[in-house]
Amino acid sequence: MTDAPNQPAPRWRTWLPPVLIVFVALGYYGSYLQFWFNPHDEGGTAAFMAMRLLAGEVPLRDVELGYNVLWFWPIVGLFKVAGVNFLLMRGYFFALSIITALCGWALVRRVTRNEWLALAAGLALVVFPGSQFKNYNALLCVANTLCLVQAALVAGHPAPFFWRRVAVGGLVLGLTFLVRIDIGFLVAPLWAGLLFLRLFQCGLTPRARWIDSATAGAILLAGIIVTHAPVLAVARTQGFERAFLRQYPAWLEEIGERAGLIASAPPPRAAAGVPKKKLRPKTLAPDSRATLPRMDWETFASFKDTDKSVLFLLTYWPIAVYLPLIGWAGVSVFGALRRRDFALDQPAALALLLLGGSLTTFAQFFFFRPDRPHLSEFMPGYFVATVCVAMLLARKPARFVLGAVLALQFALFGYVALDHYSAGTIAARTRIKPNKRVLFEGANGVRVWVHKKDHAQLEGVRRAVVEHAKPGEWVVCYPYQPGFNLMTDRPTYERALYMDNAIATRDWPRKAIARMEENRPAVIVIDERAINRGEFSRFSRWAMPVYEWVRANYHHSGTFGEVEVYARDPLPETTNL
Numbered sequence: 001m002t003d004a005p006n007q008p009a010p011r012w013r014t015w016l017p018p019v020l021i022v023f024v025a026l027g028y029y030g031s032y033l034q035f036w037f038n039p040h041d042e043g044g045t046a047a048f049m050a051m052r053l054l055a056g057e058v059p060l061r062d063v064e065l066g067y068n069v070l071w072f073w074p075i076v077g078l079f080k081v082a083g084v085n086f087l088l089m090r091g092y093f094f095a096l097s098i099i100t101a102l103c104g105w106a107l108v109r110r111v112t113r114n115e116w117l118a119l120a121a122g123l124a125l126v127v128f129p130g131s132q133f134k135n136y137n138a139l140l141c142v143a144n145t146l147c148l149v150q151a152a153l154v155a156g157h158p159a160p161f162f163w164r165r166v167a168v169g170g171l172v173l174g175l176t177f178l179v180r181i182d183i184g185f186l187v188a189p190l191w192a193g194l195l196f197l198r199l200f201q202c203g204l205t206p207r208a209r210w211i212d213s214a215t216a217g218a219i220l221l222a223g224i225i226v227t228h229a230p231v232l233a234v235a236r237t238q239g240f241e242r243a244f245l246r247q248y249p250a251w252l253e254e255i256g257e258r259a260g261l262i263a264s265a266p267p268p269r270a271a272a273g274v275p276k277k278k279l280r281p282k283t284l285a286p287d288s289r290a291t292l293p294r295m296d297w298e299t300f301a302s303f304k305d306t307d308k309s310v311l312f313l314l315t316y317w318p319i320a321v322y323l324p325l326i327g328w329a330g331v332s333v334f335g336a337l338r339r340r341d342f343a344l345d346q347p348a349a350l351a352l353l354l355l356g357g358s359l360t361t362f363a364q365f366f367f368f369r370p371d372r373p374h375l376s377e378f379m380p381g382y383f384v385a386t387v388c389v390a391m392l393l394a395r396k397p398a399r400f401v402l403g404a405v406l407a408l409q410f411a412l413f414g415y416v417a418l419d420h421y422s423a424g425t426i427a428a429r430t431r432i433k434p435n436k437r438v439l440f441e442g443a444n445g446v447r448v449w450v451h452k453k454d455h456a457q458l459e460g461v462r463r464a465v466v467e468h469a470k471p472g473e474w475v476v477c478y479p480y481q482p483g484f485n486l487m488t489d490r491p492t493y494e495r496a497l498y499m500d501n502a503i504a505t506r507d508w509p510r511k512a513i514a515r516m517e518e519n520r521p522a523v524i525v526i527d528e529r530a531i532n533r534g535e536f537s538r539f540s541r542w543a544m545p546v547y548e549w550v551r552a553n554y555h556h557s558g559t560f561g562e563v564e565v566y567a568r569d570p571l572p573e574t575t576n577l
Helices: 011-030 042-054 073-082 086-112 115-127 135-153 159-179 181-198 206-238 241-258 297-302 306-339 347-359 362-368 372-392 396-417 452-468 482-488 508-519 544-553
Strands: 437-441 447-451 475-478 523-527 555-560 563-567
Touching (some): 042 086, 042 482, 073 086, 115 372, 135 159, 159 181, 159 206, 241 362, 306 362, 372 396, 447 452, 452 482
Parallel strands (some): 475 523
Antiparallel strands (some): 437 447
16 A cells, blocks of 8 residues: 555546536535424533634533534634624534544545546445534544544654654644544554654664654654744643643543543532532432433334434444454554564554544544434544454455445435434435424524424524523523524523533532522523433433522523523513503
8 A cells, every 4th residue: 555656647637626626515515404402402501612713611610511612713713703693603613514524535545546436435425424514523533533544544654754754643633632532642653653663664774663652753743833822821821730731641541430540539529518418309319310322222222213223333333343343453553563564654554543433433423422413423523434354354254245345324314314313414405394494593694494383492592591681691591502692692601511410510509509699690590301211311300499499580581392491580460452
């Protein structure tokens, strides 16, 4: 797989595929840009967070971000130039998906040398961009994998060729940390592994290998530092430097806990003097802290819900693909090392980099949120990686078998993704029949076509909020509906927008009540859905003290689906004349 000199390809092969990908993407995304609005998704979070930062709130000090600052700052810039506009932000996230598709095209093209397969892969990533408003994740996965593979493919060239690819990889890795710290920590070991294997590159003297790898490591680190330097300068100026830096060891510890490498810390104890019965109601059983579970065998075997059965297959199918492929690549690389004829551009080494890159978004899906939205975020990186690995297999029978397995898997994913809004596909439009579409108009550019039943809920909540909360008055939404704040243009005092039964500390109810007593929000919105599927994940169960306090101290102003709205002050009664 080295870059051997060959006849230059016709120019149209270089510029026509990416141009075609961009035009198809513009038409495809434009066709459903103005469809669907989900008040408890990342779109509301990203726009509302950007609004708060634009208004002068300091990240990590005044508001918890969840992700790193670069997730939100570009949106702040867009809003500062063009005004707060939800649809403009959606267009920005679709632009990220276009870049992902171009990176996927380039990756498949470089590895397989197959122009048509590369074009098909790029178009596939356009059609399946991943969950809306989280398109960063697929982009970071594919872009970092492309950088790793590009460096490996020039391993047989003079050192400067390799160093230049590493320099680009360092910049991309630095930006990755600034967007998603956890993904950055998962990509970093891949670079460490690549530089370690560089020490065994055939054709180089031992001294050249050490100098080459050490220099490349320094260049990689320099790229990370260069991207972080301006952000640290801003953090120092605005006074959140310590909080910014503390994120990194905190995320490293979080990854260690999730991987079982570090014992998880016990939940924080309640403050002294607070009665235990108020903090630990009988409903908070040990399993009440469970996160979203994966689909189990019984659900799959019952076939009562086809979507759930397919989701079960798609959850475990990647493992059945990863194990033999990583096993083959690992054994092949070890064999080459023993024979002392190892090279980074060998098919097995490339396969390890490709599969490792795709795994950077698998952990969040499989261990944290095994649902359709997170599956759709994982699939772009997995798709390009496995397609490339299939083409790297030398034996045609193995390539055919893997191709058939992947084709069936992707067909099942297409069935799910093209049938659910949450996958970020055109289903947002096609699933809403023309005679069922209603235009919903809220504040901040939330002007979208939605289904009639969704319109009733959105409009009901909107009216209840704006009737009881004046502009500038607090509106608090539990456990997670930042979209309601966005579409009504009403602020919140809460630092964290997301809270559920799995992450709430034992004293969270007491503190939440104290904040409500102090700030007296005009409206409190409560979403009673089972956010983690189990009954204990309903707000009224895991946050019973808060729920009961709201019902006792606020006036019920309406229930819209599973959303309950409570107002501090009832509307004045009118007298018919």
